[in-house]
Amino acid sequence: MRQLKLGVVLVVMVVGGALLAQGPQGQRRPGEGRTPEFPEPTITQYKPRTTLKVAEHPTPRAKFPVIDIHSHHPTPITPERYAQVMQGMEANNLQILVNLSGSSGDRLAQGLEAIRTSPWPDRMVLFANVDFNGAGGPGWGEKAAAQLEADIKAGARGLKIFKDLGLRARKADGTRLKVDDPVLAPIWEVCARLNVPVLIHTAEPQEFFEPIDYTNERWLELALFRDRRYPEGGGAPRFEELLGERDRMFANHPKTKFIAAHFAYRANDLQQAAELLDRLPNVYLEVGAILAELGRQPRAAHAFFVKYQDRILFGKDSFQPDEFPYFWRVFETNDEYFDYYRDYHAFWKLYGMGLPDDVLKKLYYKNALALVPGLNASAFPQ
Secondary structure (H helix, E strand, C coil), X not given: CCCEECCCXXXXXXXXXXXXCCCCCCCCCCCCCCCCCCCCCCCCCCCCCCCCCCCCCCCXXXXXXXXXXXXXXXXXXXXXXXXXXXXXXXXXXXXXXXXXXXXXXXXXXXXXXXXXXXXXXXXXXXXXXXXXXXXXXCCHHHHHHHXXXXXXXXXXXXXXXXXXXXXCCECCCCCECCCCCHHHHHHHHHHHHHCCCEEECXXXXXXXXXXXXXXXXXXXXXXXXXXXXXXXXXXXXXXXXXXXXXXXHHHHCCCCCEEEHHHHHCCCCHHHHHHHHHHCCCXXXXXXXXXXXXXXXXXXXXXXXXXXXXXXXXXXXXXXCCCHHHHHXXXXXXXXXXXXXXXXXXXXXXXXXXXXXXXXXXXXXXXXXXXXXXXXXXXXXX
């Protein structure tokens, strides 16, 4: 080692011919720039086993009974399918499922009847859906609002808006139907007047709208699923454009209660999620399909859930009974470094948030009971 003073001290270390440092600017690390001696695995082949030994507390069943505010099932559900669903519910301590695929009109009525005449009439409820065909045309708003009101009076407990609004739905004139388009106002006003919530899915994860290159952390998912790609130039609006439309709509209808699906796609940016809740008291969040975001920032997520404990609801989205225990483990334990259930969603590990019981109860059922009218509260602890 030789030290030279020419205004800036440079330290050069050579070990086995490898340059280790070049001073404070442009410093290189051991192995940087080397070529692997062995064939490089693909992203789907590299599954290293960990040697880390930490405490493990698998949580197969939720500590308290749960209302799943975000589930999807056929409408009307068959007796055989409902019996299968009930097995998964019982195993996980799921007390009520909100089936967001409730449809409308006659099909909704058939779905309500199938649940009512089943052995479990209080374990599933339906949210209605709106048909956006013809939106903006003469009389569309009044007709759609009247149908929604009829659906709610028939027994629907709320309204689900699918991601097509903003992304694919078209107005009668062929233009994109924006989330904050005034023609939709009669829909939101019906929900406010009848005091039912709107669970709305707007956009998709942020990386779905970004270039599909090796810096995109959802690269594998986008490579596997063509329909999840929204690259620039493909005609789709941009991520922030969609969320801006949604948030303006929330603000324009303060008397309507909105549940933003998938944590409003702000689970990867809890500061923006906090700003949304602080600014708009009529907005709530649900946790469907964003567990990987929470589980990689457990301390920040814990603090967020404690602070906003009255504004977050449990939701799962796809009904896969063997996947629910990952949620219970993240929410209930302080476990470290355990797998997520779908590697194409997340290549990283999860950590437990260790939520206190009073927060868990609000997340699992109390907030849903307060927000969704007509749910049977008798099976839930006070």
